[in-house]
Amino acid sequence: MAVVRRDILRDDAARAAYIHGVRLLKHEPSSLTTGSFGIPGPSRPVYTYDLFVIWHVLAMNTAVPPGGDAGVRNAAHRGPVFLPWHRVLLRWLEAHLQRVLDDPAFGLPYWNWAADGSPAGPGGVANPAASPLWRNTPDGFGGQGAPVRGGAFAFRAADPTSFRVRIAANSSGALRQVTERGLVRRFGQSAPFGSPRLPRTADVASCFDPKADPSVTDYDRDPFDVSSHGLRNRLEGFVGPGLHNQVHLWVGGDMAPASSPNDPVFFVHHCNVDRIWEGWMRRNGRRYAPDMTAPDSLLGHRIDDPLVSPFAPADKPDTPRGVLDSTAVNSYDVLP
Numbered sequence: 291m292a293v294v295r296r297d298i299l300r301d302d303a304a305r306a307a308y309i310h311g312v313r314l315l316k317h318e319p320s321s322l323t324t325g326s327f328g329i330p331g332p333s334r335p336v337y338t339y340d341l342f343v344i345w346h347v348l349a350m351n352t353a354v355p356p357g358g359d360a361g362v363r364n365a366a367h368r369g370p371v372f373l374p375w376h377r378v379l380l381r382w383l384e385a386h387l388q389r390v391l392d393d394p395a396f397g398l399p400y401w402n403w404a405a406d407g408s409p410a411g412p413g414g415v416a417n418p419a420a421s422p423l424w425r426n427t428p429d430g431f432g433g434q435g436a437p438v439r440g441g442a443f444a445f446r447a448a449d450p451t452s453f454r455v456r457i458a459a460n461s462s463g464a465l466r467q468v469t470e471r472g473l474v475r476r477f478g479q480s481a482p483f484g485s486p487r488l489p490r491t492a493d494v495a496s497c498f499d500p501k502a503d504p505s506v507t508d509y510d511r512d513p514f515d516v517s518s519h520g521l522r523n524r525l526e527g528f529v530g531p532g533l534h535n536q537v538h539l540w541v542g543g544d545m546a547p548a549s550s551p552n553d554p555v556f557f558v559h560h561c562n563v564d565r566i567w568e569g570w571m572r573r574n575g576r577r578y579a580p581d582m583t584a585p586d587s588l589l590g591h592r593i594d595d596p597l598v599s600p601f602a603p604a605d606k607p608d609t610p611r612g613v614l615d616s617t618a619v620n621s622y623d624v625l626p
């Protein structure tokens with residue numbers, strides 16, 4: 291039975307279960323240590339939640355092609371694999387949440403940020419900081435702060451069970467250990483990009499409107515990087531209204547660098563990105579590019595290339611093709 295992924299702004303039970311599961315994974319030691327990943331400093335256990343942080347940073351530091359510039363294209367971003375790679379990440383997180391919650395029916399909720407980014411009515415002004423997502427109650431995400439001091443992920447110096455950032459990426463992207471630090475969010479302040487706003491409903495609709503951009507009926511196009519036209523790059527946000535990127539920038543703080551999975555809002559953000567991709571595939575077919583005739587310089591981004599992961603068995607790797615149709619595993623209550 292496919293689990294159903296629901297709107298975290300409308301479903302209190304899904305939000306509460308997600309928060310509870312994240313806290314369990316945040317305190318569950320994995321079999322790996324910081325030493326296993328060559329992270330400097332004393333070797334400490336890596337908790338299951340933090341494996342996702344490390345996995346994301348390592349993929350973002352892996353240039354494609356090898357020896358190239360990870361800022362041009364890397365193993366998870368700035369190229370066609372962006373959407374399937376993050377779909378795989380979400381699937382593994384969802385599976386671990388189902389396990390620790392002992393609930394095989396649990397579906398990862400999504401954050402429909404365009405609802406929070408859109409004005410409530412004609413002539414109105416959006417007020418995303420007032421979204422119920424950020425409530426300071428034990429079943430809310432807390433708002434902004436350095437560190438965040440309210441909600442389920444608040445930092446309390448005297449309480450070692452309160453939420454801690456343990457692994458981060460420094461400015462060069464290298465992994466490092468941090469101790470005794472809480473989560474940081476700075477809404478709408480990410481300089482030097484001016485004052486970023488959350489995307490609006492009309493921005494999401496542009497992914498499905500060939501009149502706005504005829505290329506959106508294609509999944510991705512040559513040169514398969516940040517200059518490409520097509521659905522992938524419009525949704526990733528390097529062309530068009532800046533969709534996915536804009537959400538990272540608006541939340542700011544720990545959502546900005548390569549270690550952005552440190553903020554639990556990362557996964558509900560990406561679940562919404564995945565939902566928009568699913569809405570696109572329902573309209574345009576489960577199409578992907580490039581296929582295996584693409585040159586080795588795109589290794590890791592072609593349809594049958596294995597995706598490097600700390601979770602999948604080596605003889606059964608995830609691939610873009612393997613996740614194009616996920617309807618047997620999960621579905622969305624509402625597609626855009």
Ligand SMILES: [Cu+2]
Binds near residue numbers: 367376
């Ligand atoms: Cu990412």
